[in-house]
Amino acid sequence: xxxxxxxxxxxxxxxxxxxxxxxxxxxxxxxxxxxxxxxxxxxxxxxxxxxxxxxxxxxxxxxxxxxxxxxxxxxxxxxxxxxxxxxxxxxxxxxxxxxxxxxxxxxxxxxxxxx
Amino acid sequence: xxxxxxxxxxxxxxxxxxxxxxxxxxxxxxxxxxxxxxxxxxxxxxxxxxxxxxxxxxxxxxxxxxxxxxxxxxxxxxxxxxxxxxxxxxxxxxxxxxxxxxxxxxxxxx
Numbered sequence: 001x002x003x004x005x006x007x008x009x010x011x012x013x014x015x016x017x018x019x020x021x022x023x024x025x026x027x028x029x030x031x032x033x034x035x036x037x038x039x040x041x042x043x044x045x046x047x048x049x050x051x052x053x054x055x056x057x058x059x060x061x062x063x064x065x066x067x068x069x070x071x072x073x074x075x076x077x078x079x080x081x082x083x084x085x086x087x088x089x090x091x092x093x094x095x096x097x098x099x100x101x102x103x104x105x106x107x108x109x110x111x112x113x114x115x
Numbered sequence: 116x117x118x119x120x121x122x123x124x125x126x127x128x129x130x131x132x133x134x135x136x137x138x139x140x141x142x143x144x145x146x147x148x149x150x151x152x153x154x155x156x157x158x159x160x161x162x163x164x165x166x167x168x169x170x171x172x173x174x175x176x177x178x179x180x181x182x183x184x185x186x187x188x189x190x191x192x193x194x195x196x197x198x199x200x201x202x203x204x205x206x207x208x209x210x211x212x213x214x215x216x217x218x219x220x221x222x223x224x225x
Contacts, residue, residue: 041220043217043218046214049212051211093159095159095213102164103147103164104161105161106158109158111156
């Protein structure tokens with residue numbers, strides 16, 4: 001299957017700082033990328049969908065000013081958690097798809113801990 | 116609104132004991148149904164895509180089937196390494212995103 005690389009795999013930051021997470025499709029062009037958040041023993045919660053070159057579409061209840069998503073190229077999307085607080089601590093996962101209908105491939109996830 | 120319900124929430128099997136996981140869905144026009152496997156602390160790993168009722172796909176000990184209302188993931192003679200959370204997701208024709216069920220946490224004991 002296709003490979004999606006997510007970086008970093010874990011990060012610890014101080015409250016009030018910003019953290020950037022990268023998601024790259026290594027061997028295909030991702031026209032659509034998704035960002036999810038996952039709490040322990042729970043399923044994936046879709047945060048936003050982004051198409052290359054256009055603004056991300058955020059799910060209801062997700063603060064677009066806090067979770068900045070950029071999909072500048074067909075192989076890279078970034079999620080920036082701005083002014084992070086302890087309640088933002090979670091497992092963030094990206095996925096990428098080359099078209100519809102096709103399956104989406106996931107990155108390894110990023111464990112964010114805000115102290 | 117699109118809904119995906121997986122059952123059971125957790126399943127414990129002995130090695131070699133075959134069983135099935137269920138994914139019931141409500142969607143306004145199914146574009147595709149997807150099965151993933153997720154190990155703790157990792158991103159989901161793609162297993163299957165099913166597009167239409169009656170379709171079946173197999174991979175090693177796993178077989179996925181699809182009807183108009185649900186999908187089953189059959190596990191034949193499971194091994195301890197099959198222990199994981201299995202996630203089902205659907206994509207509707209009307210939108211671009213994938214909706215996930217809560218998952219079934221499978222434990223296979225030797």
